[in-house]
Amino acid sequence: MFRIEPISSFDSPELRPYATMRRPAEHETQGIFVAEGTKVVRRLLESHFAVVSVVLPEKWLDDFRPLLEARPEQITVYLAEKQFLETLVGFSMFQGVLAVGKIPPPVSLDDILSNNRKPLLLVAVDALTNAENLGALVRNCVAFDVQALIVGETSSSPFLRRAVRNSMGTIFQLSVIELAKLGLRHRFKTKPHATKLILAECLQELRARGVRCIAAHPHTDNKFLSQADFTSDCCIVFGGEGDGISKPVLEACDDAVAIPMPPAVDSLNVGAAAAVFLYEAARQRRKT
Numbered sequence: 001m002f003r004i005e006p007i008s009s010f011d012s013p014e015l016r017p018y019a020t021m022r023r024p025a026e027h028e029t030q031g032i033f034v035a036e037g038t039k040v041v042r043r044l045l046e047s048h049f050a051v052v053s054v055v056l057p058e059k060w061l062d063d064f065r066p067l068l069e070a071r072p073e074q075i076t077v078y079l080a081e082k083q084f085l086e087t088l089v090g091f092s093m094f095q096g097v098l099a100v101g102k103i104p105p106p107v108s109l110d111d112i113l114s115n116n117r118k119p120l121l122l123v124a125v126d127a128l129t130n131a132e133n134l135g136a137l138v139r140n141c142v143a144f145d146v147q148a149l150i151v152g153e154t155s156s157s158p159f160l161r162r163a164v165r166n167s168m169g170t171i172f173q174l175s176v177i178e179l180a181k182l183g184l185r186h187r188f189k190t191k192p193h194a195t196k197l198i199l200a201e202c203l204q205e206l207r208a209r210g211v212r213c214i215a216a217h218p219h220t221d222n223k224f225l226s227q228a229d230f231t232s233d234c235c236i237v238f239g240g241e242g243d244g245i246s247k248p249v250l251e252a253c254d255d256a257v258a259i260p261m262p263p264a265v266d267s268l269n270v271g272a273a274a275a276v277f278l279y280e281a282a283r284q285r286r287k288t
């Protein structure tokens with residue numbers, strides 16, 4: 001269901017999310033995100049995520065009509081030419097197709113552990129603040145059948161506009177646990193009084209429940225990727241662009257594993273490292 005509203009001015013409060021695309025913190029507190037581009041908006045409309053509104057130039061309306069008609073909720077479709085829209089958002093766009101969706105309620109670790117097939121393949125990120133890299137990592141997670149992404153309290157949200165865009169909309173297919181957002185009722189049963197859940201604790205909890213936590217860490221000669229075993233329940237942990245995985249998170253893992261590199265190279269981009277690790281995990285799982 002949808003209703004069409006041509007944009008004649010930018011005064012409407014409903015258009016505010018589009019006008020504040022450069023202030024993502026505002027979106028997060030409202031529990032919304034912005035999807036950008038025809039492919040990503042299409043994937044959002046095909047998903048189970050709630051959609052609030054869509055903005056597009058009239059020439060795209062017929063393309064999107066079947067998807068809009070199939071939606072269960074009432075969506076407002078704002079019609080605006082690309083140039084007009086660019087004055088609202090404050091930067092130039094490729095296609096001028098945008099949408100606002102609602103960030104789903106947090107999933108609990110208990111749900112992830114009990115509602116997925118075994119062996120589990122989870123990914124966690126620590127201090128990963130670059131939204132583009134996070135989006136690329138999300139895309140790899142979905143490509144290699146990861147069942148859930150655990151976002152540490154020092155990482156960016158995967159629902160930032162640039163993360164959603166770089167994930168190519170695959171974020172709509174992945175279960176996400178954002179530790180910074182977990183409410184009291186979602187905390188672990190073993191720590192009902194904890195007021196703040198941090199990634200290191202979460203990994204310890206996973207280990208207590210039989211999930212091996214493997215740090216993807218370039219600075220170890222202990223174990224290389226070809227020697228690692230991903231065939232049982234496991235969670236692969238990736239670090240951020242600056243300092244990589246923090247000491248407490250590294251210490252909370254069972255193992256640290258490196259992709260071997262020549263001495264002159266410090267590390268790979270985290271998206272590239274995730275693709276290599278997850279390919280290896282998927283390859284081993286196909287064999288067993």
Ligand SMILES: C[S@@+](CC[C@H](N)C(=O)[O-])C[C@H]1O[C@@H](n2cnc3c(N)ncnc32)[C@H](O)[C@@H]1O
Pocket residue numbers: 215216217218219237238239240241242243244245257258259260261266267268269270271273274
């Ligand atoms: C850009 S790297 C971090 C570089 C950081 N200076 C460091 O020393 O760890 C970002 C993340 O990608 C993963 N990564 C990159 N290269 C890797 C490698 N060769 N082996 C294992 N993980 C790697 C790790 O999870 C790392 O924390």
